[in-house]
Amino acid sequence: DAKTTQPPSMDCAEGRAANLPCNHSTISGNEYVYWYRQIHSQGPQYIIHGLKNNETNEMASLIITEDRKSSTLILPHATLRDTAVYYCIVRVGGGGSNYKLTFGKGTLLTVNP
Amino acid sequence: NAGVTQTPKFQVLKTGQSMTLQCAQDMNHNSMYWYRQDPGMGLRLIYYSASEGTTDKGEVPNGYNVSRLNKREFSLRLESAAPSQTSVYFCASSRLAGGPWGETQYFGPGTRLLVL
Numbered sequence: 001d002a003k004t005t006q007p008p009s010m011d012c013a014e015g016r017a018a019n020l021p022c023n024h025s026t027i028s029g030n031e032y033v034y035w036y037r038q039i040h041s042q043g044p045q046y047i048i049h050g051l052k053n054n055e056t057n058e059m060a061s062l063i064i065t066e067d068r069k070s071s072t073l074i075l076p077h078a079t080l081r082d083t084a085v086y087y088c089i090v091r092v093g094g095g096g097s098n099y100k101l102t103f104g105k106g107t108l109l110t111v112n113p
Numbered sequence: 114n115a116g117v118t119q120t121p122k123f124q125v126l127k128t129g130q131s132m133t134l135q136c137a138q139d140m141n142h143n144s145m146y147w148y149r150q151d152p153g154m155g156l157r158l159i160y161y162s163a164s165e166g167t168t169d170k171g172e173v174p175n176g177y178n179v180s181r182l183n184k185r186e187f188s189l190r191l192e193s194a195a196p197s198q199t200s201v202y203f204c205a206s207s208r209l210a211g212g213p214w215g216e217t218q219y220f221g222p223g224t225r226l227l228v229l
Contacts, residue, residue, distance in 0.1 A: 044203070045220065049217065
Protein backbone atom coordinates (compact mmCIF):
# COMPACT_ATOMS: atom_id res chain seq x y z
CA ASP A 1 0.00 0.00 0.00
CA ALA A 2 1.18 3.53 -0.79
CA LYS A 3 2.65 5.60 2.00
CA THR A 4 0.82 8.74 3.08
CA THR A 5 2.06 11.99 4.62
CA GLN A 6 -0.14 14.20 6.78
CA PRO A 7 0.60 17.23 8.97
CA PRO A 8 0.73 16.21 12.64
CA SER A 9 -1.77 18.81 13.78
CA MET A 10 -4.16 21.52 12.59
CA ASP A 11 -6.52 23.99 14.20
CA CYS A 12 -9.87 25.18 12.94
CA ALA A 13 -12.46 27.62 14.24
CA GLU A 14 -15.90 26.24 14.99
CA GLY A 15 -18.28 26.78 12.07
CA ARG A 16 -15.51 27.17 9.55
CA ALA A 17 -14.42 24.63 6.96
CA ALA A 18 -11.60 22.29 7.95
CA ASN A 19 -9.34 21.26 5.08
CA LEU A 20 -7.08 18.32 5.89
CA PRO A 21 -4.36 17.53 3.33
CA CYS A 22 -2.79 14.19 2.55
CA ASN A 23 0.12 13.43 0.25
CA HIS A 24 0.27 10.03 -1.42
CA SER A 25 2.70 10.57 -4.26
CA THR A 26 3.41 6.85 -4.79
CA ILE A 27 -0.22 5.83 -5.17
CA SER A 28 -0.97 3.15 -7.75
CA GLY A 29 -3.77 3.21 -10.25
CA ASN A 30 -5.87 0.64 -8.41
CA GLU A 31 -5.49 2.13 -4.92
CA TYR A 32 -8.31 3.93 -3.19
CA VAL A 33 -7.93 6.83 -0.76
CA TYR A 34 -9.77 6.27 2.53
CA TRP A 35 -10.31 8.66 5.40
CA TYR A 36 -11.05 7.54 8.95
CA ARG A 37 -11.09 9.50 12.17
CA GLN A 38 -10.63 8.55 15.80
CA ILE A 39 -12.21 10.64 18.50
CA HIS A 40 -10.40 10.32 21.82
CA SER A 41 -10.86 6.89 23.43
CA GLN A 42 -13.23 5.67 20.70
CA GLY A 43 -12.85 3.25 17.83
CA PRO A 44 -11.91 4.58 14.40
CA GLN A 45 -14.82 5.82 12.31
CA TYR A 46 -15.05 5.60 8.53
CA ILE A 47 -15.61 8.97 6.85
CA ILE A 48 -15.29 8.67 3.09
CA HIS A 49 -13.27 7.09 0.30
CA GLY A 50 -12.60 7.66 -3.38
CA LEU A 51 -10.57 6.50 -6.38
CA LYS A 52 -10.14 9.51 -8.64
CA ASN A 53 -13.34 11.50 -8.68
CA ASN A 54 -14.32 13.92 -5.97
CA GLU A 55 -16.72 12.42 -3.48
CA THR A 56 -19.23 13.88 -1.03
CA ASN A 57 -21.36 12.36 1.68
CA GLU A 58 -23.19 13.61 4.73
CA MET A 59 -20.00 13.89 6.73
CA ALA A 60 -17.42 15.34 4.38
CA SER A 61 -16.08 15.93 0.89
CA LEU A 62 -12.99 14.35 -0.61
CA ILE A 63 -11.04 16.18 -3.28
CA ILE A 64 -8.43 14.12 -5.15
CA THR A 65 -6.01 15.90 -7.46
CA GLU A 66 -6.00 14.92 -11.12
CA ASP A 67 -2.64 13.16 -10.81
CA ARG A 68 -3.96 11.41 -7.65
CA LYS A 69 -0.80 12.25 -5.74
CA SER A 70 -2.62 14.19 -3.04
CA SER A 71 -6.07 14.67 -1.60
CA THR A 72 -7.95 16.95 0.78
CA LEU A 73 -10.67 16.02 3.23
CA ILE A 74 -13.11 18.87 3.77
CA LEU A 75 -15.39 19.17 6.77
CA PRO A 76 -17.62 22.02 5.60
CA HIS A 77 -18.76 23.34 8.99
CA ALA A 78 -16.53 22.01 11.72
CA THR A 79 -17.98 21.54 15.20
CA LEU A 80 -16.30 20.86 18.52
CA ARG A 81 -17.29 17.20 18.13
CA ASP A 82 -15.08 16.98 15.03
CA THR A 83 -11.97 17.29 17.19
CA ALA A 84 -10.19 13.99 16.47
CA VAL A 85 -7.21 12.35 14.81
CA TYR A 86 -7.86 12.02 11.07
CA TYR A 87 -6.19 9.23 9.15
CA CYS A 88 -5.60 9.17 5.42
CA ILE A 89 -5.13 5.60 4.19
CA VAL A 90 -4.32 4.39 0.71
CA ARG A 91 -4.94 0.76 -0.02
CA VAL A 92 -5.61 -1.68 -2.76
CA GLY A 93 -8.17 -4.41 -2.46
CA GLY A 94 -7.72 -8.04 -3.13
CA GLY A 95 -6.62 -10.78 -0.82
CA GLY A 96 -3.92 -11.62 1.65
CA SER A 97 -2.30 -8.79 3.57
CA ASN A 98 -4.44 -6.19 1.85
CA TYR A 99 -7.14 -6.88 4.37
CA LYS A 100 -5.49 -4.70 6.95
CA LEU A 101 -5.81 -0.95 7.24
CA THR A 102 -2.45 0.71 7.81
CA PHE A 103 -3.00 3.61 10.18
CA GLY A 104 -0.15 6.11 10.34
CA LYS A 105 0.03 8.91 12.90
CA GLY A 106 -2.69 10.98 11.23
CA THR A 107 -3.55 14.64 11.79
CA LEU A 108 -4.89 15.86 15.12
CA LEU A 109 -7.60 18.36 14.22
CA THR A 110 -8.57 20.65 17.07
CA VAL A 111 -11.74 22.65 16.56
CA ASN A 112 -11.73 25.76 18.72
CA PRO A 113 -14.82 27.65 19.95
CA ASN B 114 -28.44 -1.65 14.70
CA ALA B 115 -25.82 -1.72 17.43
CA GLY B 116 -23.03 -2.11 14.87
CA VAL B 117 -19.93 -3.67 16.40
CA THR B 118 -20.02 -4.38 20.12
CA GLN B 119 -17.15 -5.46 22.37
CA THR B 120 -17.01 -6.85 25.89
CA PRO B 121 -15.61 -6.13 28.36
CA LYS B 122 -14.86 -2.40 28.14
CA PHE B 123 -12.06 -2.58 30.70
CA GLN B 124 -10.05 -5.45 32.18
CA VAL B 125 -7.11 -5.78 34.53
CA LEU B 126 -5.16 -9.04 34.47
CA LYS B 127 -2.16 -10.40 36.28
CA THR B 128 0.72 -11.82 34.27
CA GLY B 129 -0.06 -15.39 33.27
CA GLN B 130 -3.83 -15.10 33.53
CA SER B 131 -6.01 -15.87 30.54
CA MET B 132 -9.04 -14.10 29.17
CA THR B 133 -11.25 -13.86 26.10
CA LEU B 134 -12.32 -10.63 24.45
CA GLN B 135 -15.71 -10.86 22.81
CA CYS B 136 -16.83 -9.11 19.63
CA ALA B 137 -20.16 -9.23 17.82
CA GLN B 138 -21.60 -7.43 14.81
CA ASP B 139 -25.19 -7.18 13.62
CA MET B 140 -24.54 -5.84 10.12
CA ASN B 141 -24.43 -9.28 8.45
CA HIS B 142 -20.79 -8.66 7.54
CA ASN B 143 -18.66 -11.50 6.30
CA SER B 144 -15.27 -10.35 7.55
CA MET B 145 -14.05 -9.49 11.02
CA TYR B 146 -10.77 -8.20 12.42
CA TRP B 147 -8.88 -7.72 15.67
CA TYR B 148 -6.47 -4.79 16.07
CA ARG B 149 -4.43 -3.46 18.96
CA GLN B 150 -3.49 0.16 19.52
CA ASP B 151 -0.61 1.19 21.75
CA PRO B 152 -0.05 4.78 22.95
CA GLY B 153 1.15 7.08 20.18
CA MET B 154 0.94 4.33 17.59
CA GLY B 155 -1.42 3.34 14.86
CA LEU B 156 -3.54 0.22 14.86
CA ARG B 157 -1.86 -3.09 14.18
CA LEU B 158 -3.75 -6.11 12.88
CA ILE B 159 -3.61 -9.17 15.13
CA TYR B 160 -5.90 -11.64 13.35
CA TYR B 161 -8.66 -11.49 10.82
CA SER B 162 -11.44 -13.71 9.56
CA ALA B 163 -12.26 -13.20 5.91
CA SER B 164 -15.39 -15.30 6.20
CA GLU B 165 -17.12 -17.62 8.63
CA GLY B 166 -14.98 -20.66 9.22
CA THR B 167 -11.66 -19.05 8.30
CA THR B 168 -9.06 -17.16 10.32
CA ASP B 169 -5.63 -15.83 9.42
CA LYS B 170 -2.73 -14.16 11.16
CA GLY B 171 -2.12 -10.45 10.85
CA GLU B 172 0.98 -8.45 11.74
CA VAL B 173 1.24 -9.26 15.46
CA PRO B 174 -0.42 -12.65 16.18
CA ASN B 175 2.01 -14.01 18.78
CA GLY B 176 0.39 -14.59 22.16
CA TYR B 177 -3.16 -14.57 20.79
CA ASN B 178 -5.70 -17.02 19.44
CA VAL B 179 -9.02 -16.34 17.77
CA SER B 180 -12.29 -18.12 17.16
CA ARG B 181 -14.89 -17.21 14.57
CA LEU B 182 -17.80 -18.66 16.48
CA ASN B 183 -20.38 -17.87 13.80
CA LYS B 184 -20.98 -15.12 11.29
CA ARG B 185 -21.73 -12.57 14.03
CA GLU B 186 -19.05 -13.32 16.61
CA PHE B 187 -15.25 -13.23 16.60
CA SER B 188 -13.38 -13.71 19.88
CA LEU B 189 -9.75 -13.02 20.81
CA ARG B 190 -8.08 -15.09 23.51
CA LEU B 191 -4.98 -14.36 25.52
CA GLU B 192 -3.82 -17.71 26.92
CA SER B 193 -1.11 -16.34 29.22
CA ALA B 194 -1.22 -12.57 29.47
CA ALA B 195 2.01 -10.57 29.49
CA PRO B 196 2.60 -6.88 30.34
CA SER B 197 3.50 -6.32 26.67
CA GLN B 198 -0.13 -7.09 25.83
CA THR B 199 -1.34 -4.03 27.73
CA SER B 200 -3.16 -2.15 25.01
CA VAL B 201 -6.50 -1.07 23.62
CA TYR B 202 -8.08 -3.77 21.48
CA PHE B 203 -10.45 -2.94 18.66
CA CYS B 204 -12.67 -5.30 16.75
CA ALA B 205 -13.86 -4.36 13.27
CA SER B 206 -16.02 -5.85 10.56
CA SER B 207 -16.53 -5.33 6.85
CA ARG B 208 -18.98 -6.63 4.30
CA LEU B 209 -16.21 -8.37 2.41
CA ALA B 210 -12.52 -8.80 3.06
CA GLY B 211 -10.63 -6.62 0.67
CA GLY B 212 -12.93 -6.97 -2.26
CA PRO B 213 -11.91 -5.77 -5.71
CA TRP B 214 -11.08 -2.29 -4.49
CA GLY B 215 -11.00 -2.50 -0.73
CA GLU B 216 -13.80 -2.58 1.80
CA THR B 217 -14.83 -0.17 4.52
CA GLN B 218 -14.24 -1.44 8.03
CA TYR B 219 -16.49 -0.52 10.94
CA PHE B 220 -14.99 -0.51 14.42
CA GLY B 221 -16.22 -1.29 17.90
CA PRO B 222 -15.63 0.94 20.94
CA GLY B 223 -12.58 -0.98 22.14
CA THR B 224 -11.48 -2.98 25.17
CA ARG B 225 -8.85 -1.44 27.42
CA LEU B 226 -6.61 -4.13 28.87
CA LEU B 227 -4.00 -3.67 31.57
CA VAL B 228 -1.68 -6.57 32.37
CA LEU B 229 0.21 -6.21 35.63
